[in-house]
Amino acid sequence: MRYLPLTDTDRQAMLAKVGASTIDDLFVDVPEVARLDGPIHGLPMHASEMAVERHMKALAAKNMAAGDVPFFLGAGAYRHHVPASVDTIIQRGEFLTAYTPYQPEIAQGTLQMLFEFQTQVARLYGCAVANASLYDGSTACWEAVAMATRVTKRKRAVLSGALHPHYAQVVKTMAHFTGDEIADALPSITSDPELTGLIGRIDEETACVVVQYPDILGRIADLTPIAEAAHAKGALLVVVNTEPVALGAIKSPGEMGADIVVGEGQSLGVGLQFGGPYLGLFAVRDPKHVRQMPGRLCGETTDAEGKRGFVLTLSTREQHIRREKATSNICTNSGLCALAFTVHMTLLGERGLRELAAENHRLACIAADRLAKVPGVEVLNNAFFNEFTLMLGGKPARAIVRDLADKGVLAGVSLGRLYPGVEALEHALLVAVTETTTEEDIERLAQELEASIKESAA
Amino acid sequence: MNAPNTSGWKPEMTPADGLHSGPATTTGNRALMLEEPLLFEIGRADVTGVDLPAVDAGAPNRLGGLARSEAIGLVGLTEPETVRHYTRLSRQNYGIDLGFFPLGSCTMKHNPRLNEKMARLPGFADIHPLAPQSTVQGALEVIHQLGHWLCTLTGMPAVAMSPKAGAHGELCGILAIRAAHEARGDAREVVLVPESAHGTNPATAAFAGYRVEDIPATPEGRVDVAALKARLGPDVAGVMITNPNTCGLFEKDFREIADAVHAAGGYVYCDGANFNAIVGKVRPGDLGVDAMHINLHKTFSTPHGGGGPGSGPVVLSEALAPFAPLPFIRQAEGGEFYLVEEENREERGPSFGRMTAFHGQMGMFTRALTYILSHGADGLKQVAEDAVLNANYILRSMEDILHAPFGASGPCMHEALFGDKDFTNGLSTLDVAKGLIDEGYHPMTVYFPLVVHGAMLVEPTETESKAAIDQFITAFRGVVERALKGDEALKQAPYYSPRRRLDETGAARKPKLAYEG
Numbered sequence: 001m002r003y004l005p006l007t008d009t010d011r012q013a014m015l016a017k018v019g020a021s022t023i024d025d026l027f028v029d030v031p032e033v034a035r036l037d038g039p040i041h042g043l044p045m046h047a048s049e050m051a052v053e054r055h056m057k058a059l060a061a062k063n064m065a066a067g068d069v070p071f072f073l074g075a076g077a078y079r080h081h082v083p084a085s086v087d088t089i090i091q092r093g094e095f096l097t098a099y100t101p102y103q104p105e106i107a108q109g110t111l112q113m114l115f116e117f118q119t120q121v122a123r124l125y126g127c128a129v130a131n132a133s134l135y136d137g138s139t140a141c142w143e144a145v146a147m148a149t150r151v152t153k154r155k156r157a158v159l160s161g162a163l164h165p166h167y168a169q170v171v172k173t174m175a176h177f178t179g180d181e182i183a184d185a186l187p188s189i190t191s192d193p194e195l196t197g198l199i200g201r202i203d204e205e206t207a208c209v210v211v212q213y214p215d216i217l218g219r220i221a222d223l224t225p226i227a228e229a230a231h232a233k234g235a236l237l238v239v240v241n242t243e244p245v246a247l248g249a250i251k252s253p254g255e256m257g258a259d260i261v262v263g264e265g266q267s268l269g270v271g272l273q274f275g276g277p278y279l280g281l282f283a284v285r286d287p288k289h290v291r292q293m294p295g296r297l298c299g300e301t302t303d304a305e306g307k308r309g310f311v312l313t314l315s316t317r318e319q320h321i322r323r324e325k326a327t328s329n330i331c332t333n334s335g336l337c338a339l340a341f342t343v344h345m346t347l348l349g350e351r352g353l354r355e356l357a358a359e360n361h362r363l364a365c366i367a368a369d370r371l372a373k374v375p376g377v378e379v380l381n382n383a384f385f386n387e388f389t390l391m392l393g394g395k396p397a398r399a400i401v402r403d404l405a406d407k408g409v410l411a412g413v414s415l416g417r418l419y420p421g422v423e424a425l426e427h428a429l430l431v432a433v434t435e436t437t438t439e440e441d442i443e444r445l446a447q448e449l450e451a452s453i454k455e456s457a458a
Numbered sequence: 459m460n461a462p463n464t465s466g467w468k469p470e471m472t473p474a475d476g477l478h479s480g481p482a483t484t485t486g487n488r489a490l491m492l493e494e495p496l497l498f499e500i501g502r503a504d505v506t507g508v509d510l511p512a513v514d515a516g517a518p519n520r521l522g523g524l525a526r527s528e529a530i531g532l533v534g535l536t537e538p539e540t541v542r543h544y545t546r547l548s549r550q551n552y553g554i555d556l557g558f559f560p561l562g563s564c565t566m567k568h569n570p571r572l573n574e575k576m577a578r579l580p581g582f583a584d585i586h587p588l589a590p591q592s593t594v595q596g597a598l599e600v601i602h603q604l605g606h607w608l609c610t611l612t613g614m615p616a617v618a619m620s621p622k623a624g625a626h627g628e629l630c631g632i633l634a635i636r637a638a639h640e641a642r643g644d645a646r647e648v649v650l651v652p653e654s655a656h657g658t659n660p661a662t663a664a665f666a667g668y669r670v671e672d673i674p675a676t677p678e679g680r681v682d683v684a685a686l687k688a689r690l691g692p693d694v695a696g697v698m699i700t701n702p703n704t705c706g707l708f709e710k711d712f713r714e715i716a717d718a719v720h721a722a723g724g725y726v727y728c729d730g731a732n733f734n735a736i737v738g739k740v741r742p743g744d745l746g747v748d749a750m751h752i753n754l755h756k757t758f759s760t761p762h763g764g765g766g767p768g769s770g771p772v773v774l775s776e777a778l779a780p781f782a783p784l785p786f787i788r789q790a791e792g793g794e795f796y797l798v799e800e801e802n803r804e805e806r807g808p809s810f811g812r813m814t815a816f817h818g819q820m821g822m823f824t825r826a827l828t829y830i831l832s833h834g835a836d837g838l839k840q841v842a843e844d845a846v847l848n849a850n851y852i853l854r855s856m857e858d859i860l861h862a863p864f865g866a867s868g869p870c871m872h873e874a875l876f877g878d879k880d881f882t883n884g885l886s887t888l889d890v891a892k893g894l895i896d897e898g899y900h901p902m903t904v905y906f907p908l909v910v911h912g913a914m915l916v917e918p919t920e921t922e923s924k925a926a927i928d929q930f931i932t933a934f935r936g937v938v939e940r941a942l943k944g945d946e947a948l949k950q951a952p953y954y955s956p957r958r959r960l961d962e963t964g965a966a967r968k969p970k971l972a973y974e975g
Contacts, residue, residue, distance in 0.1 A: 001837045003568055003759075005923035006844050014924065018850040018869070023843045026850055026869040027739060029708035034744040039835035043610055046834035049572050056828055059603075060581025062596030064589070073586040076815055083508055085541050087578075090763075093555025094548035097569050099900075100765035104962075105955040106895055109551035110764035113544070116497045119972040123531040129971045132765070135622035138815035166815040169800065173783070173811035177633055177666045192522075220522045250524045264815075274597045275587030275816025276622065277767030290969060296765065301965035304950065304958035313965040319625070319661035320906075324670045329661035331625045336763030343544055346497055349534015352506030354526075358513040365520060383522025405590040413588045420801030435510070 001046050066272060066410065070441035072367075074387045074432025075216065075413040076137065076164050076242045077275065078267045080356075081436050086269050086343045090336055100296075100332060104311045105303075110335065111310035114298040117342040124247050124345075125261040126254020127283035132296040132312075133333040134280030137242055137264030138170040141210065143282060143294045143328060144238045144260045145171055148208035149180055150292050150327070151236060156205045160198050161185035162215035163240060165418050171210070180207075186422060189391075191382040193221040199229040206235040208260070213239050213253055214246055216418070217380065218387035218430065227257025236260060243267055244281070245434075246385040248357030254285045261285070268348075269340030279337040291317060294328035356435060360386040364433040367442045371431065374450045380428070387432040389415075395456050397429040403452045409445055491956060494546040498973040501533025507540050550956040551764070552900045558922060558930050560852075562873045562903035562915025563656065563704060565734045565756035570832065573759065573825035582824045587816035591796055597820060598795035602787050604827045608752055608771055611838065612733075613743025616779035618772045618786065620818035624731060627751025627770025628662040628698075630783055630813060634749055634774060635696045635725045636666055637781040637810040644723065646695035652681050654705055654907040659698045659729060668695060675909050679705035679864035679875075683715060690722035700729035701745070702736065702871035704907040705864050706849065706915070716746025725749065725778065733757045734919070735846055735872035738839030748775040754819070758826035769822035783813045844920035845872040848927055852916055855931045860938050863910050872919070878912025883944025887912035892959065893937035895952035899930060 006014075011023070020026055027035065039045070047055075066079050073079070090096065094109060101107030101114075114132045121130035134140045145157045157175070159168050159182060168184050175182045183201055188194040193215055202209050209230050214220045223239060230237045239253035241263035253261045265279035266272075284293060291314060299313035319326040348356060364386045372379045376393035390412075392400060397414035404411040412432065415425040433442070486493045519525060535543060552559070559566035577583060585594050605617045618634075621627035632649070639646050649663040653672045660670040671689065674682045681699060697719055701709045709715070716726045728742055728750040734757040736742075742750050754760045754769040762768075774782055784806060785797040797817070798805045833841060846869070853874035857865045861877045864870070878887040891901035891914075903915040916934075918927055940948050952958065 001833065001840060003570060003832070003921055004837070004840055004844055005921065005926075006847070007924075010924040011844075011847060014847050014851045018847070018854045020850070020869070023847060026843075026846050027708075029710040029868060030736070030740050031710060031713055031745075034713070034740050036739060036741065036839075039839050040610060040738060040741075041835075043607070043835035044831070046837035047831055049832070052572060052828055052831045053576065055831060056576040056824065057579060057581075059596040059600055060576075060579040062599065063581040063585050064593035065580040065584040066586055066589075067580055067584050071586075073588055075588055077587055079584070079586070083537070085507075085537055089541065089544045089548070091574060092545065092548045094551040094553045095544075095764055096574075096761045097553035097555045097559075097566075098551045098764040099559070099561055099564055099566060099762045103552070103891070103895065103901055104960045105892070105952050105957045106550075106552040106900065107764070108956050109547040109549065112494070112496065112547055112550070113764075115971075115973070119498060120532060122972045135626060135767070136814060136816075139622065139626070139813075164815065166812060169784075169812040170814060173633075173813060176811070177636060179667060220524055222522075222524060247526075248530070249519075249526060250521055251526055251528075252530070255528070271583055272586050273583055274585045274594065274820035276814070276819040277769070277821050278815075290971065297969070297971055299965040300970040301961045303960045307957060309957040309960045311960050311962050311965050313962065313969060313971075316966070318657075320657040322661070323657045324660035324664035326657070326661040326664075329625045329629060329658050329665050330623075331658055332623050332766035332768050334767045335765035336761065337767055339544075339764065342497075343540060345532065346501065346535050346540050346543070347507035347537065348532075349501060349506045350503040350530055350532040352508045352510060352534055353530065353532060355506070355510035355513055356508070358517075359510055361519060361521070362517065365518075368520075381520075383520050383524070385521065402590050402592070405593050410586070410589060410593070417588060420799070 069408050069410055070444045071410045072412040072431045072433065072445060073410055075418060075430050076264060077272055078243055078432060078434055079272055079436055080267050080434050082269055082271060082344060083347050086340050089343050090340050095339055101312060104309060108309060111298050113339055113342055115300065115310050117338045118298060120342060120345050121281050122283050124244060125283045126252030127261055127285045128287045129290050130281065130283035131293055132298050133338040134282055134295050134330065135334060136276065136278035136280045138167045140262040140280035140282045141167045141240050142171050142174045144262045145208060145210065147260060147292050147294060148236045148238060151289060152207040152234065154205055154207035156181040156183065156207055158201045158206050158209045159184040160211045162187040162193055162217055163210055163212045164216050164242060167240060187217055189380065189424065191380060193219045195221060195226060199226060202229055202233050202235055204233055206233055208236040208238045210238045210240060213241055214243065214385050217389040218384040219381050220250060220383045220385060223253065223256040223258065245357050245360055248353035249361055249385060259285055265341045269344035270337050277334060277337055279334045279341055292327060295330050296333050359435045363437050366439060367431065367433045370442050370446050374446050376453050386434055387430060390429045390431055392427045392429055392453065394427055395453050396426050400452050404448050407448055409448045411445060492546050494543060496973055497543065498533055501535050503533055505536060506534045507537040557898055558926055559900040560902045560916045560918050561900060562917040563731055565917060565919055567759055567919040568921035569759055569761040570829060573828045576828045577821050577824040595795055598787050600823055600827055602789060602795055604823050607830050608773055611737060612750060612773045613741030614773035615776055616774040616782060618774060618782040620783055620814055621751065621770040621772055622814055622819055623766060623768030624751055624753045624770045625658045625662060627772045628658055629666065630772045631727045631749030631751060632662055632666045633810050634778040634781040635727065637808065638778055639695055641808055646693055648694045650686060650689060650694060650697040652699060654703060654909045655698060655700060656704060656729065656731065663698065678867040679707050680709055681715065683711045686715060687718050690718060692723065694722060694724050696725035696727055698727040698729060700732060702732045706870040706873040706875045707864060707867060708871055712745045731756060732872065735842055737842045738835060739842045748778050754822045754826040759829045760822045760825040767819060769819035780807045781810050784809050784811060785817055841920045848918040848920065848922060849874045851927060852918055852931060856934065859935060873915055873917035875910060876914040877910045881941040885941045885944060885948055887914050889948045889951065890937050890941050892951040893940065893948050896954050897933040897937060899933060
């Protein structure tokens, strides 16, 4: 077997050294009833690299790759062009095959990269400090709620109706077990986010209010009034961002008074990957909240010769020191995805990120204008970045998405998929446009959408 | 054959006057050891490594009056500068590709490159999690096939694939246990955790709302079965036991423990971090396990990546399967795969809900399935056997000079545990770890498990050759002998790494967590 270096001669010599006559002497502590006498029945035996490749390629061929068709899906996962050098760097064995940097003398590569990552994320979010990443945006969202309950010593979180429904589900799943109270709602189908109702739900028991920016329908609103209302009641504002590229074009959440900013970093460097691994981003505006943060933190220090170096720090918050009193049970971060994000962000820089954001927005405006011309279709949003909501004039969006997929167009995410069973949302379609979208793609979507709507009328 | 270095160079050939490090250089570089500034010290706001259309400041926008006016504060590099910056940083890292990485309980085995190649096929890497299910049948089938392997290898009937890492998998298992108790109106408050457990176990149980109580270990390094049985009762929701345990031993009374826990109305969570020792040899399902997470990044070779991403599917017993998190995959009678989500009200049953936005770590599933198919049932059995043989070989090659607290308890499993009680002159485990860095090795896991003074947990894995292990033993013995003799110089090690010992206390006292300037 190509991954196992021991030869039978080695094995015999080693068994002799340990005083065992057969390998099974080393498994003597396994109770008889649980011992297997040979390879598990019903499973195939080992296979060559070529045979495995054939098997996996056949499975991959059953999927419709986004790059092969006009593609407009978003809703928390976005398709962007990732420069070739990003993948080259993350495949370097020194990054790929390293462990969590517990031995900092021989892990400065990972640690310095994490310090750069934390700085990039903090600046993008308009915050003071970011951690070294969490699993993904949805789990980061829950961690933010949990942190807010620790900081405020309150147990109630108010979720905006326009928070990604899967994020809201994750928060509700966890809160059920921690005994926190979650006040959630459905999104209102309005041209601008409905803030008055949300503000009205904040009270003296509220630990935090959670708002998505841009929201699940792609809308953008000034969050300053929510920050002021939350702070007036002693609550924190948690802002969730699922599209970091947007922050190259619009104000940062920190600028508008968010206390904790979390999000999904997948857009930069990571790719779609059917939902994972992704990259949870987590930052706080006020440095005094650092000791309540979950997850790894990398900090600057010096070595015994006075040279600058980096270490994982403030680990007294963490499970391996604090055990049941830790701020989170999380061990690992999403290190390699953080590296991909940081390399991509380094290639972009301030200028490139702004240009990328502008290009996304330009194409999204073209798409919105073109799709608004499809009979029976309206664009809901007054404001948007690269994703907006289409109202399909009473037609079920889910059926239309399936119909268009059969025709080789991945049209977007229907709200019916995200909010199953909610009739008021059945006729809405989320459409995302990035720099990878061409004007030909937009035209094809418009034409197929028109045809499909007509067919469903007939 | 067993020479430390076949080139002939030996440490004692270094001149005693300390000139081995040579004169100082202008740059601070030492040939291939290159110093690298921070990105923010070399990058510029107006430089980019990506060609995009310039921003047309006068273009109309629909940003609702929220267009950014302030600078973000980012800097960029061109592509050649970016590649060089991160390549230089990479060279300050130790990785499995570079050398032996015997980090106990972390299973740092070789990461096959076929896995990487397969995960990058556009049919896997370039598909959206919310794409219509008819367009991602192959992806759903990958998850289904991997799930089938995991169930079969563990002898368990069901698997939850969505947990994003080991700790997330633990949470999944504990939440399933809590949901199962709640479903029958049985409010239990306590989870029992052996004192040798990894810190995530108590943290997870506490996060799920349980009170955690410690169960002591016996002098032989196993769970104290009598103490555990005595503590069982109507308030105990379950136990979390690592098997093989963190002392590197198989819990031989596991079945008896499981039966007692079940008889008392509780459930058994098995921490599967050490599954590499028994994969293909023992099925946890035969031992009475109700839930066990599997770290795909340990046993099934997906890369650790400098701290993630991991992946932690959880196998579940019949009793806990109905409570598995959403979404999960089913196969229809016609052969088509589909996701059971919130809307499938009948099929979802009493699921405790969603733990993450999408379906789990697909990129890790493709890698793990590739690895599993490469090995097959026979290869995986050989994996466990070679991993266990390598660990025992190290245990028996060291125990004459290094305290092996459970060496008399019989064979170890895939990791060998040592302690520092015989070191002199104030030397400790940390010094040995740092001494090994100078010898060109990544240190073993240190100071864990907590039940052994100055613990050193050595896990060689199956992907090391005998020659590599022999050379490690020579180096390890050399450093240990220095610690036994009280060699003062060891307290300052490492000497030859990109950085010397770092001031961790100072870093925590005045945290500097982002670049300022």
